[in-house]
Amino acid sequence: MDKGLSLKDVVISKGGVPLLSITHDIDPGEVLTVMGPSGVGKSTLLAFVTGTLASDFRAKGEVLLDGQNITHAAAHQRRVGILFQDDLLFPHLSVGANLAFGLQPGGSAAERKAKVEEALDEVGLSGFAIRDPATLSGGQKARVALMRMLLSEPCALLLDEPFSRLDAALRAQVRDMVFDRARARALPVLMVTHDADDAQAAGGAIVTLGG
């Protein structure tokens, strides 16, 4: 058990009161869905894994990514990608510049531009590089946000209620796209949601918190 994302005896508490505890190994290409009503601390778990836990929370336990202990690593050195329910595209950058922000440094300007175009082609948004993200539809934004995250070559993917803002028709489409891409890249995926459909579609193990 080397590859994948492991949560070892993770306990998160606030003001001395334990909120949640979880132990689980997520294999590459597998999805772990964490369910539970709002306020139970699902997003807090993700904040712990990304390294952005607010200072009023206390956490114990370890997070291992591909065998490396990242529990105390800086947020930007963890190689853990995350998608929220909002696309959170940087509003001051064009679509292309948003993707380039994710792209790792290196390569000539032309090569980087080509990679950005390629990523846009992959999700059917060819020629969108110069667009203002605010002018995109909800589904288009979700696709850009996904490709931006994948271009940063993460080793794991976290999903925080990622599909709850999308309407029913788009939802299945975007969801399939995200899970397909994650599986193709053999990423371990940790998703928190309160939506049973999403949990079903993920097709992996389900852990229910609180309630």
Added chain:
Amino acid sequence: MNRRRYLPILPILTLLVMLGPVAAGLWGTLLPAFGHLPAAGLSGPSLDPFRDLFDWAGLPRAVMLSISTGLLATVISLAIVVLVTAGWSGTRPFRTLERLLSPLLSVPHAAAAFGLAFLIAPSGWLSRLISPGITGWVRPPDLLIVQDTWGLTMTAGLVVKEVPFLLLITLAALGQADAQRSVTIAQALGYGRVTGWLKTVFPRVYAQIRPPVYVVLAYSMSVVDVAVILGPNTPPPLSVQIVKWMSDPDLAMRLEAAAGALLQLGLVVGALIIWRFGEMVGGYLGRRWIAKGSRGRFDPIVAQGALVAGGTSALIVLLGLAVLAIWSIAGFWGFPEALPDQFTLRNWMRFGPGTLDALGETALIACVVACVALLLTVGCLEAEYRYGLSFSQRTVWLIYLPLLIPQTAFLPGLQTLMLGVGADVGRLPVMLAHLVFVLPYVFLSLADPFRAWDTRMGTIAAALRASPDGVLWRVRLPMLLRPILTALAVGLAVSVGQYLPTLLIGGGRVATLTTEAVALASGGDRRAIAVYGLMQTGAALVPFALALLLPALVWRNRRGLRHG
């Protein structure tokens, strides 16, 4: 890595820069007030300075003026702002007032005071407009309107400048008070608009705006430039007399000035305590009023009256600028003509070169001070975000502290102290003194938008492997371009408007537009005053215009950033 070492100490450095001069200045006031001034060969302790102070025949009147103008200006401007907001928030007239807010705020106190004087003086514009047709005056009547013995004109001059400030603060507080729904509920229960607002929203809003209200009170009690222009002369308000003593060539007069400065501090502290007591009484009466269940029969009249008062206050500033503009290009303008006989650029050619020198000095000081203040502020806020260090609820009073201690209480002491250690007066000390007053405003202006930034953007950027500095420079600051430029403009405007720190700490050798304009007050050359006053207003106003324009230009193709 380097940044990591100094970022955490920035909040402490900021507090030091802001409060250090205040503490030092108070110390420097305390010693001479008790007769200790080695520079003049005097050593204490003795109570002679206070004896001299209390022997001054003008003292009772000067003290009364300080108290009455301060309390009146605060009560009136607060009442106007509260009632206008209660009666009109969300309506068209209110939005018009809101749009006028930034320009009104940036007009320096001195320029607004000159404008008011040029409007309502016996030979002012209003008198000219209605003479001789209505009044029959063919020469200016012999009335003491400007510099009246009771300080009423001075109070009016303070009100027209404090109304926009308090309105801005109230608008910011409204955003967090869920006001609209409360008023809707109250109205559904049969309450009038004003009464409903006062009974449901006001208590929450007042809790938020309390520190700035205290600032208005402390400021109005101890203001110098407005008092020099609009206040009475014989005797002047205490703050003006302190400055007169300070500029006396006889060093021993500084002892009396220091004693006066301590008295000024005591007056402000006393007034703040009285105000606090008034709040409690008001709260008690308010609760009884709420319990009575009265629905507000007179609401429409109150609302109309408040709108007229608010509109008049805005109009006075705007008309004042208009009359400054007319005087600046006036040729011969005899009473009671409504307009000058001819317009000319001669005044600008005569006073223009002098204003340009002063503008250069003003701009240099303002730019350095505002940029340093912005740097410290961003550093503090970023440190708060990264390390959870916080300028939180309790420390917020520390930020207001330099604004609550009257300038006249610690600036004389700071000057005396600098004199004592042989430090040179001049531009750099003036910059440090300006920083004390600029920093709180820049911080207060930027703190809310900076904290309101969606931190998930930071999480996303870090997940995309951007370092903390990368997140700050590549994501957070560009997204906050508009509030950052606004904070910078606020800082520039505050620095441009500073009178006393420039005068005292500059030792009379640093000539800014404000010190030059106020120095012209006694001479009464309206054309010179008009040119200087307009330049001063421009120096404060242009940065605000740029702060609106630049983000619109830079982000013209970014719809997501168009509304803040």
